[in-house]
Structures are given as C-alpha cells and as structure tokens.
Amino acid sequence: MDIKLAGIHHTYGDREVLRDINLDIASGQIVCIVGPSGCGKSTLLRLLGGLERPTLGDILQVGNTPEGCLNPLTYVFQDFALLPWRTVAGNISLVLEDHGIGQAESQEIINDVLARCKLSDFADVFPKQISGGMKQRVAIARALAVNPAVMLMDEPLSALDSQTRELLMDDIVSLWTRQPFTAVYVTHNLAEAVRLGHRIVVLSRRPGEIREIVNIDKPLSERRHADPDLEQQQNALWQMMRDEAMAADAELINA
Amino acid sequence: MPEKTKPEKSQPENLKSNNTKQTFEPNSRMNTRDPYVSVPNTGAPNTPVKAPEQRSQTKGQPVPFRGGGFAPVSRPWMGFVVFFILIAFLEAGTRIGFISALTMPKPSDVFNTFVELYNSGLLWTHLVPSFTRFVIGAAIGSLMGVSLGIAIGLFSYVRAGLVPLIAALFPVPKIALLPLFVIWFGIDEASKYALIAFGTFTPMVVATYGAVDNVDRGLIRMGQSFNLSWFSIVRKIVLPGAMAGILSGLRIGLAIAIILLVAAEMLGAEYGIGAYILQAGSLYDLERLFTGVAILSILGVLVNSAIGLIEKRVLRWRGV
Ligand SMILES: Nc1ncnc2c1ncn2[C@@H]1O[C@H](COP(=O)(O)OP(=O)(O)OP(=O)(O)O)[C@@H](O)[C@H]1O
Ligand SMILES: [Mg+2]
Numbered sequence: 001m002d003i004k005l006a007g008i009h010h011t012y013g014d015r016e017v018l019r020d021i022n023l024d025i026a027s028g029q030i031v032c033i034v035g036p037s038g039c040g041k042s043t044l045l046r047l048l049g050g051l052e053r054p055t056l057g058d059i060l061q062v063g064n065t066p067e068g069c070l071n072p073l074t075y076v077f078q079d080f081a082l083l084p085w086r087t088v089a090g091n092i093s094l095v096l097e098d099h100g101i102g103q104a105e106s107q108e109i110i111n112d113v114l115a116r117c118k119l120s121d122f123a124d125v126f127p128k129q130i131s132g133g134m135k136q137r138v139a140i141a142r143a144l145a146v147n148p149a150v151m152l153m154d155e156p157l158s159a160l161d162s163q164t165r166e167l168l169m170d171d172i173v174s175l176w177t178r179q180p181f182t183a184v185y186v187t188h189n190l191a192e193a194v195r196l197g198h199r200i201v202v203l204s205r206r207p208g209e210i211r212e213i214v215n216i217d218k219p220l221s222e223r224r225h226a227d228p229d230l231e232q233q234q235n236a237l238w239q240m241m242r243d244e245a246m247a248a249d250a251e252l253i254n255a
Numbered sequence: 256m257p258e259k260t261k262p263e264k265s266q267p268e269n270l271k272s273n274n275t276k277q278t279f280e281p282n283s284r285m286n287t288r289d290p291y292v293s294v295p296n297t298g299a300p301n302t303p304v305k306a307p308e309q310r311s312q313t314k315g316q317p318v319p320f321r322g323g324g325f326a327p328v329s330r331p332w333m334g335f336v337v338f339f340i341l342i343a344f345l346e347a348g349t350r351i352g353f354i355s356a357l358t359m360p361k362p363s364d365v366f367n368t369f370v371e372l373y374n375s376g377l378l379w380t381h382l383v384p385s386f387t388r389f390v391i392g393a394a395i396g397s398l399m400g401v402s403l404g405i406a407i408g409l410f411s412y413v414r415a416g417l418v419p420l421i422a423a424l425f426p427v428p429k430i431a432l433l434p435l436f437v438i439w440f441g442i443d444e445a446s447k448y449a450l451i452a453f454g455t456f457t458p459m460v461v462a463t464y465g466a467v468d469n470v471d472r473g474l475i476r477m478g479q480s481f482n483l484s485w486f487s488i489v490r491k492i493v494l495p496g497a498m499a500g501i502l503s504g505l506r507i508g509l510a511i512a513i514i515l516l517v518a519a520e521m522l523g524a525e526y527g528i529g530a531y532i533l534q535a536g537s538l539y540d541l542e543r544l545f546t547g548v549a550i551l552s553i554l555g556v557l558v559n560s561a562i563g564l565i566e567k568r569v570l571r572w573r574g575v
Pocket of ligand 2: 042043
C-alpha cells in the first residue's frame, strides 16, 4: 500500500504549520522526515495516521493493504506508550484483542514478534522492570503484531541513550532486511536519517515546506556506523538544514 | 514608572552588601586559597612539605547523609503501639483517678461490656442490620458514583452539565435530607440505603472524574491509533489508569458511609450500632456508648485495610 499526500496545508488557529506538502510514500521503503524543531513533523505524522485532519489537501491510501493486516497505519511513539499495568505480552495482546483472533493464533503472533524483537525472555515482565531500549522494542513488537501497511514512527529513538540507539538502529535494519516494511520515520537526528532512510525529506522551518528530497541508494544492510559515505550525506544534509535550524531556534526565542 | 525605578535602585545596594561580605571572610581561609597571599605567611619552600601533613592530620569525614525521610516506609506495628499506649493511658488514668469516671469509662469496663454484648447475642442483632445497610448503601453509591464520574471524565457535555450540580450537592449535609428520603422511600430500610448511597456517591464522583482526567492522554491516543473500540479503550486503558484515584476516593466514600449509617440509625431504627449508641447516650451509659464507638472504629479500620488489600492486588504493577 502506498500513501499519497496531495497539497497538504495545515494551520492551528492563525499559525500555519504545514504548507503545500506533496509526497508519495512507496511501499517497502523507509521515508525519513527531518526538519528544524517546531516545523510540523509530528503534525504531519498525525495527519498521516488519521489522528488529525488536514486543513486542506488529501491524504490517500493507494492499493490494497497486505494480507493479515489488522491496523494499516500504526504508530510507534517517542514515549513508548505502553500500558504499565500489563506485561510485555499483555501489551502486545492488547492490540490483537479487538479483532476476534483466537487464543492460539494470538499467542503465536505474540511469540513471533517477541522473537523478532529479541524479547522472548521478557514476555511476563512489566514495562517498569525493563530499560528504555527494551520498552521501545516492545512498542515496535506491538506495532509489528498488527502487521501494518505503514509504520509511523515519531522520534522513536530520541528518548534513548546513544549506545542503545545504535543497537536499536541495527535491530530496525535487520527487521527490515528480513521482511521489508513501509515506514515514515520522523527524527531530529541526521545520523538516524542517513542510516535508516531510503528517502530523506527535508522540511523547512515553520511553516513546513518540502525543501529537498534526498535518495540514498546504498542498501540498508550495507550501511554501518561511521560509514564515510553516510557521513558525507549527513554533512550535506546538515549544511542544508543549518541556517533553517538557526533561524527556527531564534524564532522560538523571540516568540 | 515609580515602581520600575525601585528595583533598579535596590539592585546595586544588594551587590554592594555582597561585596562587603566577601571582604569580611576569615583571613586564614583566604590565605590557604590564594597562593599570592600565602607566600609571605608560610614561605614558598614549606608549602609542598606541609600539604601531605595536612592531609594525614585531617581525617576523612564521611559525607553527611541528607536523603532520608519523605518516602513512605512500611511500619506495621506502629499503629498498634499508638492504640496500646492510648488505651493503657486511659486505663491507668481512670484507675488511679486523675481521669474522673464521669468523663471517661475504664477501657477494661468497655471491654467487659463488649463481651457481655457478645455473650447475650445482641451483638449480632445490632451488627447484622448495620452491616447490611452499610454494604448495600455503599455499593449502590459507589457504583453510581464511579459510573457517573467516568461519564463526566469522558463526555464534555456531561461534564459541563453535571460538575456544577455535583459541586452544589457535595457540601449539603446528607443527614439533613433524611426526612426527605423518608418521604420518598418510606420509613424502612430503603431510606437508609438511599442516605448512605447518596453520601458515598458525591465523593466517588469527584474522585473518579479527577482520576479519569489524570489518565495519560498518550495512552488513550495509542489505543485510538490501534483502532481499539471505544469500549475497549474505556475498559482497558481509562479504567485501570484511573483505578488508583478511584480506590483512594473509595477510602473517603466508605468512611462517610459509616458516618451516615450511624446517623440514619440514630434517627429511626430499632436495631443497629447507631440505635445502640443512641440508647446508651440517652441513659448516659458511657461504657455502652464507648463499646458502640469502638465497634464503629473497628469497622472503619477493617474497611480501610480491605481497601489496602484490594489496592495491593489491583495496583500490583506499581510496586514491581
Ligand atoms: N494541537 C496543537 N495546537 C496548536 N498548535 C500546535 C498543536 N500541535 C502543534 N502545534 C504547533 O505546531 C507547530 C509544529 O508542531 P510539531 O509538534 O508538529 O513540530 P515538530 O516538527 O514535531 O517539532 P519537534 O521537532 O519539536 O518535535 C509548533 O509550532 C507547535 O507549537
Ligand atoms: Mg515532534
């Protein structure tokens, strides 16, 4: 399933947040969205998943959802959004319960996604008992459990320390290599963007417009930490964003 | 404008006072710190020799611990100790005589009265109707209170319409309404149930909608983003999230229910703890009066620890 954004404008009251966004999200690709803070990245993601309606423009789903897909547009949140009163397995079963899936099948799905996210040993612990990295793995496992057409990830790693972030990036890459999924991945971190993105969409400062779309052709599995090619791409992106980021920073102070 | 000039004037004054303070600092301290001042006092060649000596002389002091207190620690025996001391004090006082028998019965006499009451079988005659009234009234009140509280928490129209009404009802002394309930529900049990239920209802509503308001919106949004049904979101996210607040509201609600139970029984009941206390009071029979009061206190403690047990079970996830 592809997603097509056509002429999206969005305003909150008098504040124009997004302006004329046209974008195709092709299935099987990870699209990273970067941009200075406050430029409307999270807003764009909420629009994409139907949590908010755009002021103007259309967001279209093109094509069929994959087979066995329970929730085509699935979020992975920055703050994990796990229910603290349910165990790891319980948190995953939460999103399967409303779909009339039998006990056995649901258990099978849970075991499968737990194994894929290296969580098999943690099925019966509560979120409070595990580290931030593990919590985000649980959230990713939960998202995978509904077999989404598109994963919408809003800074999923920014609450984690940099070592854990590296580990999780490797995990996301290996998840994708084994079974490619579609994702829109919002991040502040350009290193994450060049590591995970097939395409990187650079937004200008608010009101967010698409400034540039960068394609990175190197396959995900061949990208490494501190890869010179990637660093070069990252630098180019940073040069592009630098002035915008500075202006956005100053703008926030003046406001 | 005059307001603005004031702080400007006072600022330099503050700075000045700071400066003068610094010059008053003890000289010795300045010397050890400032290499230039220390040179004429101690002499340059001495300083490297002195430094290790000083280190060995001044023994290391442990860093003072400042992090104690402010965290609830379980001390289960403390409650018993307080009760025991209080009762022992009263017993001693009434025996020795510095507490007059007219003002306070002997705790041992109260205990004997209780045993008599138990042996005569009258204890159950009073306790069973009271307990039934309490359970039925409090159950109706808290169920309705929790349901309405959730409705207020979830629907803005219900909130806008009913929160002022609840605020108007909360401070009304429910005992004052007993005659009205008697007219509505008859002189029998129903009016007592209604009174107790009404008394439990209002604090439960307030506690519940407060608790629902405090449920993490991010979790609800997560539920919506996974297409959970409205009912699932309420049952699996809102209710468990609000449970801690609902249970602490229940503590208050049930205490009020006990108060109203006694009030209702005082105003018209043949049997019940309230009727028992009223009889004793009108005869100035302090032993029986205190026996009744002690039974109520025990009921209060039992209810409270029952809620504590429920909390431990239902909120187990918070402790792990
Ligand atoms: N619900 C809302 N109501 C009003 N204004 C909002 C709302 N949500 C976001 N905004 C405003 O819209 C702008 C874009 O916000 P958004 O959260 O999308 O930015 P962002 O790019 O995700 O920023 P960050 O990098 O800090 O996460 C901000 O100026 C923000 O203040
Ligand atoms: Mg954001």
